[in-house]
Amino acid sequence: MQPQADVETTLLGPILPDRECGDCTACCTELTVNTPEFAKPAGTPCIHLSDKGCGIHAIRPRICRTWFCAWRRVASLPDEARPDRSGLLVSLNFVDRPQNCLEGVSIHVRMLTGSDAIANGMAATVLDGVCDQLVPVWFSDGSKKMLMHPDTDVARFVLSGDAAPQDLQDEVAAWREHYAVFGANH
Known part of the structure; x- marks a missing residue:
């Protein structure tokens, strides 16, 4: 049983059949992974990540097989919003000990290093695509985290x-x- 997957599907929607990760490996570096099977800190490339993608794709850990960014689930996000194209990684965020009720379960829009998503308008497009329901949305530009919705x-x-x-x-x-x-x- 995977309660987070159920919450992700409920809040973001099912995996869209016409969207694939392709060459995008943003999650393999940007996200914290802390499961009994595998762990890595945020901002650190996975030890299995190579210049050709995941080096153990066929046998990758369960978390890597079952987790998908919001671009793979939210149909209103344009194709250009794929993390490697947009410079934004959008995901559902779960905080064990939230500072307030708007941090427990929320959508987190992370601006990737070197991204020009604010200047080119992609950040606004992505935020418009996810700020449409009773789910808090946070935006992080690498230096601060701001509540957007x-x-x-x-x-x-x-x-x-x-x-x-x-x-x-x-x-x-x-x-x-x-x-x-x-x-x-x-």
Whole structure:
């Protein structure tokens, strides 16, 4: 049983049959892997990564066989949003001890080293493609992590527990209800 895969499918959708990783190996370097079978720190290339891709692809660890970036799941992301083309790696993020309710389960858009995704507009395109549901979206440019969705006013009321103004009450209530399991006030 793989609960994270179920959450990923529920929140991001199933694997799209017409999208393949191809030459993209961004996840093999960018992500932290910490499973009993295999571990590596974020920002460090996998020991099995070669100039031709995964050196053990046929027998790669389970996490590598079952994990897929959001580009492989979110149909609204254009083909150019594949991580090696866009300079952005988008994934569902799970934080064991979140600082607040908007960090427990969220979409994380990571800008890869050397990316010009902000300047060329791809970051805006990708953010538009994933900021459309009750899932927090964080953007990291390598130096800081910023909450992009919900917007600042909604997030402030969700996190503070304060009464929201009339025009935000329904949205704030929906976020609070959806993320109550993570505790709104940390």
